[in-house]
Each structure stands twice: as structure tokens, then as C-alpha cells.
Amino acid sequence: MPTVHVVAEAVAFGYPGRPVLDRVTLRAAAGSRVAIVGENGSGKSTLLRLLAGELVPSAGQVRRHGVVDLVGQDMPVVPGRTVGDEVADALAEVTTLAAEIAAATESFDHASGSLAELATLLERSERLAAWDAERRVLEQLDRLGACTDLGRELAHMSVGERHRVRLGCRLASRADVLLLDEPTNHLDDAALEHLTREVLAWQGVVVLVTHDRRLLDDVATGILDLDPSMEGRPVFYGQPGYLSFRFAKNQALHRWRQRHRAEQKKRLELLQRLDTSYEGLSDEWRPPKGSQKHRRGTRARIHVKAADRLVEKLEAEAVEVPVPPVELAFPALPALDPTWHAAAGAELVSLRSPRVAGRLDLPGTRVALPASGRLLVTGANGTGKSTLLRALAGTLPLDRGARDVHEGVRIGVVGQEGLGVQTGVDLDDILDDAAHGATGFDVAGRVALRLLAAGALDPELVVPVAFLGLLSEADLDRPLRELSLGQRRRFDLACALVAAPHVLLLDEPTNHLSIDLVDELTQALRTTPAAVVVATHDRRMREDLADWPTLAL
The missing domain is CATH 1.10.287 (Helix Hairpins)
Structure with missing residues (x-):
């Protein structure tokens, strides 16, 4: 029987006034690749932090065997910290081990000394491939498309660039227990394939939180669902594969109801x-x-x-059914304003030969979006997908080319970083409040009022954020900074819908979202009358939208 590397027994945890986890049990041995799924706010990231020892459970216990590495969704920016510092941290165990081997060898008494201690150190060195560690780190960074300039400061990099640096360093460290929180965010196809190979070959335990349905199919040996069940506790599905999990969960929910x-x-x-x-x-x-x-x-x-x-x-x-996970109630977005005297095929927004120095250059290319139009944007990291969407939104000036937009067109934007609402109205002060304690209701209300005051929105078209099914009223009444990354991502989408936009521009829309919401959102984007542009690395979403016109950068 393989050595059990991580065990959680009936674990509970909560923040002040808000319980998060209750009676969660998880056992993973060497060779196990356990995926954790559940609605945003269900405690997935919290459970990983408990497994890593960063948090202490209020009930139950967590046991670990060996070195544990956690790659979280958030990577705090420390002024002055460089890529080289991350690499040094990844090599810390190897560096310490090399010093221990050198000391043990130097002090070894060949006449009376025991070889057991030295053999143990050499065994650890073999497992870590210590002689190859430095090259391995640089190779991991390169395979993930991460920065290999050791002197570059992390504060001068995007969220995606920092994520790839952290992930590459931790993949190279060969921990006994690897904990990954949404590892596929910010990865292109080549990086995703490399990550999949690394996870499949991992000799220890891998526990990952992911919304990536393809990754679940490719690597998961079991799935722990933190959503409510009839028994009132999380359910472990031992049969591999997303479709098997979805079928079993739907059957259980049907019996429950x-x-x-x-x-x-x-x-x-x-x-x-x-x-x-x-x-x-x-x-x-x-x-x-x-x-x-x-x-x-x-x-x-x-x-x-x-x-x-x-x-x-x-x-x-009696079976008391808990409140089911919030279901998406996508609003009926308009294709055209009824006051416009334009044909149904009128172009809402277009770009001609756009160029942004060092980021995007499409000479002779025209990107046009008609009413109810669709566009899927694909390409590797660094090819300019996010830049193209910002140029379409009008939030990024062009060095060459032209942007045309129909008068009165409302554009909703969900970017990769932070709240994104493009309306031609300055919202910077509201977004600052979102980072300093304002609640979701506060921010969404102020956004709507600012739009109404500027004449950028018909009062009859305002979309109430509480009716979208993206966040509960309790979550909307909490400070935004207290919400999980997934919940904040839901709020970004809600704010983009507040103005009932004619055009939706979505940059990596599945990042940080639960797999249930990803399924619902994909269906909503296929059927909404509004025009939609999606830039995504999500392989399953690209398959679902394969019949859309595609721009490969």
C-alpha cells in the first residue's frame, strides 16, 4: 500500500460570522490526483490552505507526510522581489540538501561511521534530481512561456506572467504534495499540454482546484465536490472523468429532489x-x-x-434541502437600440489595421462586429488577444489604424484583471472604492447611477445584480475585498451586464469560475441577442464555440 501523503479528517473551518467548510474528509496517497470542485465561495481555496498548513481547522485534523507546495490563485506583489528570488525559493530544499550532503561527507568516519544517514540524504538527492535542479527550473519556465530573466521584478509583470513564474518554479521543486489552485488560468495550449504531462507524471500527491473540464478528464483520479448534498456533507466521486462526475451528480440531485x-x-x-x-x-x-x-x-x-x-x-x-447553488439568470440583452434606424446587419464596432506598439499588429486586417455577431479569438500568450479586446472596447489607443463604433452602442467588458465596464463614463473612483471596503450592492448601484446621470443608460434597461444569480444577496452585501477570486469574477460579469450592453467583450471568461457556471455561461453566450467576443484558452469552451467565426492571432 502506498504511503498516504495527505489526510483531512472531518475538517471544519470558518471566518468570523461565516462558516465555510464542515465535515470535509479527503485522503490522497502517492499517485493520487484529486480534483476539488464546487461553486465559487464553497471553500475550495480554503481547503487547499488547510491542507498546506497555512490555516488551522476549527474541527477535525489534517496530516501531511513530506514536503508540501501550494500554488495559489493570488500572488501578492512584494516590492523588489524578482524572478530570481522565486527560483531561489524553488531551489531552497536542493540547496539545503547539498549542504547537508557536503557536511555529512566531510565529517564521515570511515572506520566507525554509519552509512544510513548518508544513504538517506543521497536517496533524497536522487528523488529531487538535485544535480539537475537549476536547469529544470529554467526549462519549466520556458515550457510555460514564463519569464526567464532572473533580474526582472515581479511587480512589473502582469498577473498571468507572475502566475506562470510561480507555477514553473513549483513544478520544478518536485514536492511530495503539490497543491494547485486554478493552475490553468493564464496558460495557452502549449503550456496546458505541458502542465498535463507534468501532473500525470507526478510521483507524489496532486490536489488541484480547477474549472478546466478538459484537465479533469485528462488527469483526475477522483473528484471531491464541495457543493451541498442530500447527506449534508461533501461527496467524493471516485470514477475518473468530468462526464462521469456530471452524470453521477445529476443522478444524485434527481434522487434528492x-x-x-x-x-x-x-x-x-x-x-x-x-x-x-x-x-x-x-x-x-x-x-x-x-x-x-x-x-x-x-x-x-x-x-x-x-x-x-x-x-x-x-x-x-424529512430531508431538508439546502439552498441550491445559485443558477445563472442571464438577462435578455438587446441586439440593437429600437431608436436606431439601421439594418439588422449594422456594424456595432469595428477595427481597421489595428496596431499597438509591441503588443498587436494586424496590417490589412478588419475586425467588424455586427448586431448579434460572434467572434472567438484564439492564440498563444503574448499574441495580443487582450490588447485586441481593449482596442475594440476603446480603452486602449491605437498607434495605427482606426476604430469605428455606432453611436449609442453600450459595451460591457470582462477583463482578466479587475472590474471591467466600458461605457465612455469615468468609473475610476468607484473602482477604487471597490478595493477599499465597498460592498457589491454599493459598487453596482453607483455604476448604474453614474451611467444614468450621463445619459448612457435607459432607466428601463438597468439589470439588477441581485437577479442575475451570479451572487447571493448576502455576498453582495459583503465588502468586495472579502469575496473569493471566483466570487469577484462573478461580480465583474454582473457589473458588465448592469448596463444591458449591446456588445460583450470577454477576456478569459472562465478563469476562477466554477465548472457549473462555466457550462451555464457558455450556453447563455450562444443564445444571447447581444454581440459577443470571447478570447479564451479554455479548450472545452473553444470546442463548444467552434461554430463561431474565429480570429487566430
Whole structure:
């Protein structure tokens, strides 16, 4: 039996006033590749931090064996920290091991010394391939398309660039337990294929949180679902593959709902019987003379007590269905403003020969988006996908070329970094408030009011964020900075929809989202009357949108 490297037993954890995890159990041995899924805010990232030892559970326990590495979604920017510092951290264990081997060899007594300690050190060195570690780190960075300039400061890099540096360094360190939080974010096809190969070949344990349905199919040996279940605790699905998981989960949810409906029907029948018994008892206290009122009253009370006991028994055995995961209620976005006197094929926005120095250059290319048009933008990292979307939005000036936009067109943008709403109205101060304690309701309300005051939005078209099914009212009432990355990503999408845009520009829209929402969002984008541009590395989403016109950069 392989050595168990990480175990979580009935773990619970919560933040002040907000429980997150309850009775979570996970066991993973060498060779296991466990995927953790669930709605945004269900505690996936928190569970990884508990497994890594960064957090302490309020109940239950976590046991680890060996070196643990966590690659989180967030990578705080430390002023002055460089790529070289990340590489040095990745090589720290190898560096320490080399020093221990050198010291043990130098002090070894050939006459009386034991070889056991030295053999153990050499075994560790073999496992880590210590002699090849430095080259391995640089190779990992190169395979992921990460920066290999050791002197470059992380603060001067994008979120995606920092993520690839961190991921490459940790893949090279060969930890016993590798914990990955949304590792496919910011990776292009070549990097995704490399990551898949590395995870499949990992000799220790891999536990990963991911929305990438293809990665689940390719690597997961089991899936732990943190969403609510009929039993009230997370469910582990041991059969590999996303489709197997989806089928099993849908079947379980169907049985759950069937049983709940049956219990509710039975409970209603008993309550009706109880009401009838009470009515009979009430009438019996006023019987006509000579009607054996005590005997008949006693019988009525017996019926009432029997009905009471049945109701109590049913309530004790009843299935209380928790509030189901929030479902997406995508709004009916307009294709055209009814006041426009334009044909249905009118172009809403277009670019001609766009060029942004060092980032995008498409001479002789015209990108045009008609009403209800579709465009899928693909390409490796660094080819200019995000730049193209920003140029279409009008938030990035062109060094060459021209942008045309139909008067009155509203454009909603979801970028890779932070809130993105393009309307021709300055929202910088509102976005600053979002980073300093404002709630989702506060920010969304101020965005809508600013648009209305500028005449950029018809009052009848305002989309209430609470009705979208992207976030619960409780989450919208919390400071945005307290939300998880996935929840903030949901809020970015909600704010892009507030103005009922005619055009949606989505840059890596599946990043940080739950797999259930990714499925729902893909279907919504296929059917909305609004024009849509999607730039994505998500392989399954590209397959789902394969019939769209495609621009490969």
C-alpha cells in the first residue's frame, strides 16, 4: 500500500460570522490526483490552505507526510522581489540538501561511521534530481512561456506572467504534495499540454482546484465536490472523468429532489389529517345531550395524538434541502437600440489595421462586429488577444489604424484583471472604492447611477445584480475585498451586464469560475441577442464555440 501523503479528517473551518467548510474528509496517497470542485465561495481555496498548513481547522485534523507546495490563485506583489528570488525559493530544499550532503561527507568516519544517514540524504538527492535542479527550473519556465530573466521584478509583470513564474518554479521543486489552485488560468495550449504531462507524471500527491473540464478528464483520479448534498456533507466521486462526475451528480440531485417532493407530499397529507382531527375534537367538546361525549372526546384526542406523533416522526426523518447553488439568470440583452434606424446587419464596432506598439499588429486586417455577431479569438500568450479586446472596447489607443463604433452602442467588458465596464463614463473612483471596503450592492448601484446621470443608460434597461444569480444577496452585501477570486469574477460579469450592453467583450471568461457556471455561461453566450467576443484558452469552451467565426492571432 502506498504511503498516504495527505489526510483531512472531518475538517471544519470558518471566518468570523461565516462558516465555510464542515465535515470535509479527503485522503490522497502517492499517485493520487484529486480534483476539488464546487461553486465559487464553497471553500475550495480554503481547503487547499488547510491542507498546506497555512490555516488551522476549527474541527477535525489534517496530516501531511513530506514536503508540501501550494500554488495559489493570488500572488501578492512584494516590492523588489524578482524572478530570481522565486527560483531561489524553488531551489531552497536542493540547496539545503547539498549542504547537508557536503557536511555529512566531510565529517564521515570511515572506520566507525554509519552509512544510513548518508544513504538517506543521497536517496533524497536522487528523488529531487538535485544535480539537475537549476536547469529544470529554467526549462519549466520556458515550457510555460514564463519569464526567464532572473533580474526582472515581479511587480512589473502582469498577473498571468507572475502566475506562470510561480507555477514553473513549483513544478520544478518536485514536492511530495503539490497543491494547485486554478493552475490553468493564464496558460495557452502549449503550456496546458505541458502542465498535463507534468501532473500525470507526478510521483507524489496532486490536489488541484480547477474549472478546466478538459484537465479533469485528462488527469483526475477522483473528484471531491464541495457543493451541498442530500447527506449534508461533501461527496467524493471516485470514477475518473468530468462526464462521469456530471452524470453521477445529476443522478444524485434527481434522487434528492424526488425524495424531497415525496416527503413534502406526505407531510402535507398528515398536516391535513391533523387539521381534520383537531376540528373533530373542537366539535366534540360541545356534543348534544346523551351523545357519550367523554368516550367520543377521548377517541378524538387519541386520533390527534396519533397524527401529532406521525408528523413529529416525519419531521425528524424529512430531508431538508439546502439552498441550491445559485443558477445563472442571464438577462435578455438587446441586439440593437429600437431608436436606431439601421439594418439588422449594422456594424456595432469595428477595427481597421489595428496596431499597438509591441503588443498587436494586424496590417490589412478588419475586425467588424455586427448586431448579434460572434467572434472567438484564439492564440498563444503574448499574441495580443487582450490588447485586441481593449482596442475594440476603446480603452486602449491605437498607434495605427482606426476604430469605428455606432453611436449609442453600450459595451460591457470582462477583463482578466479587475472590474471591467466600458461605457465612455469615468468609473475610476468607484473602482477604487471597490478595493477599499465597498460592498457589491454599493459598487453596482453607483455604476448604474453614474451611467444614468450621463445619459448612457435607459432607466428601463438597468439589470439588477441581485437577479442575475451570479451572487447571493448576502455576498453582495459583503465588502468586495472579502469575496473569493471566483466570487469577484462573478461580480465583474454582473457589473458588465448592469448596463444591458449591446456588445460583450470577454477576456478569459472562465478563469476562477466554477465548472457549473462555466457550462451555464457558455450556453447563455450562444443564445444571447447581444454581440459577443470571447478570447479564451479554455479548450472545452473553444470546442463548444467552434461554430463561431474565429480570429487566430
